[in-house]
Amino acid sequence: MESIPRPCFETLQEFSLLDPETLDGELSVIQRFLNRCPTSSLPTKSYLLVKQFLIKHAEPTRYSNYRSCIERLLLWSILEAKKTITDLNEGDIQEFMSFCTSPPDSWVADKCCRRFTPGKLKQAIGFNPAWRPFRFDQPSIGEDGTRIAYIAGRGALAMQMSVVAAFFLHLHYCALIATNPARRLHAAGFYAISLPVHTGANVFTDEEFAVLMLTLSDMADKEIKYERTLLMIASVYYLRLQPSEVDSLGGDLTISALRLMRDGTYDLVEEKFPGNHSWKIHSEFIDHYVNRFRKKFGRQCIPLERDHTLLLGKIRGKDSISSAHARLLFRKVCQVVIDTLTESGCVVSPDSVFCKASLLWLRETSMHHSARTMGMDDVIRLVRKSNAESAYQRFFARRG
Incomplete structure (x- = not known):
């Protein structure tokens, strides 16, 4: 049973060539990873839904950020929550955002690194063992030699929530879910960079x-x-x-x-x-x-x-x-x-x-x-x- 989070998506150039409806053309290492994930989470189904959303944002100015954010949700859903991504409720989204605020060390890389190890053939490409969904942007070891706990910044959480909300809105519009579990949390603004200033009328926005x-x-x-x-x-x-x-x-x-x-x-x-x-x-x-x-x-x-x-x-x-x-x-x-x-x-x-x-x-x-x-x-x-x-x-x- 797989428990270590692994990268699920390649660079924009390779990703753009994939069929959003199937696993045809996917790296063998990704397919093996999905097969080793908890079966209760229906990992392949969740993966394809995420891929179909991500293909809509496959452009140079957006792909990298969307890939990082939605990949975290996918991995958390199938490895931690052990649920199909369409079965996540509002409580799950709250739990996921709390997870993103301070993920465990096993989900955090010490520095930016490649996702996959190179290979002449697709079958030879493997996971980079140092890759993780989150990473430090500064040294992860403090002056006393101990590892610093990873705490997400306000901007990173705002981006994460925005992408998650967009993903579930996409599922809702496609009639794949009855209710959008991220709607209220996103509207509430808990993960916004700052609270909106009130306009002056005696009503709440x-x-x-x-x-x-x-x-x-x-x-x-x-x-x-x-x-x-x-x-x-x-x-x-x-x-x-x-x-x-x-x-x-x-x-x-x-x-x-x-x-x-x-x-x-x-x-x-x-x-x-x-x-x-x-x-x-x-x-x-x-x-x-x-x-x-x-x-x-x-x-x-x-x-x-x-x-x-x-x-x-x-x-x-x-x-x-x-x-x-x-x-x-x-x-x-x-x-x-x-x-x-x-x-x-x-x-x-x-x-x-x-x-x-x-x-x-x-x-x-x-x-x-x-x-x-x-x-x-x-x-x-x-x-x-x-x-x-x-x-x-x-x-x-x-x-x-």
Whole structure:
């Protein structure tokens, strides 16, 4: 069983001559390597998919960088994850990027070297035993004579994530995978060179909101007490709650109030909630957040309409949280985002949204997203506490 990572692709000149659909014309040493890899990862299938992607980028200015990045993913998938590359999920991509940040010594070369040993015939060409997927750009031995740990630079990780995202986007467009496992991570910008500076509006950009929710999901995965915080923030966003509504409606907002509508959205159908059919809640809220919470706390067997768990409940006790408590929890999550980005080498600007956002930004971001996909009448209905003229004007502001 092969465990040492080996080079899978030749120079651009030789690679351009290959058939992307088969192994015809491949070096014998590469074919033998694939045959020795774990069979559960279907190495040949993964290899051909990567080759078909790489052939689209077979030009002098791009090939070398794309080859290095996508080859690492291929080797990690078949040797470490032992999965077909099309079976990798979002968690796998996170694990792979962590692997790239500080790979084991067995994956790191001391210096740049040739991939293959020369031979007069293709059958005689072999692997250079010194080659590895990662390499030091400076001496790997410190002044005290010990080997230095390899730590990837910010730019290298940004390039790696960009190529991985492009590869899975290619698979998704070719209908080879149902969902793109790298989409959210790439959009979140964790591996970008720096965090984008906020434009000034009281809304999160798509990337900023993805960072917020991804960070909070990770917090909940590590400590179950944050499942409550995740459900609370998701509720404020998807229900478009104003801070005052957290206080006035929090004690009545239960999971049982959610009802599936004919158009696939959900609504709060209890009489105590203002504005019949004025909530228009995306099914993503139920699928990704409510059901996640119910599963974590063993309530998935209870029908939705009979689950009287509070959406804004406290971690301890039966009451709902106040808007002040919600603000405190929200700011705590923003601080964790800042700390996480800083620790990973990202530059967090003083103008970053995470330094100055308030709880109200969740509602404004949700209204902004709604205005991009819904008609004016539906969006105005969602505003609730506003006169028609103000709602009309704000619709076009949010749509822009």
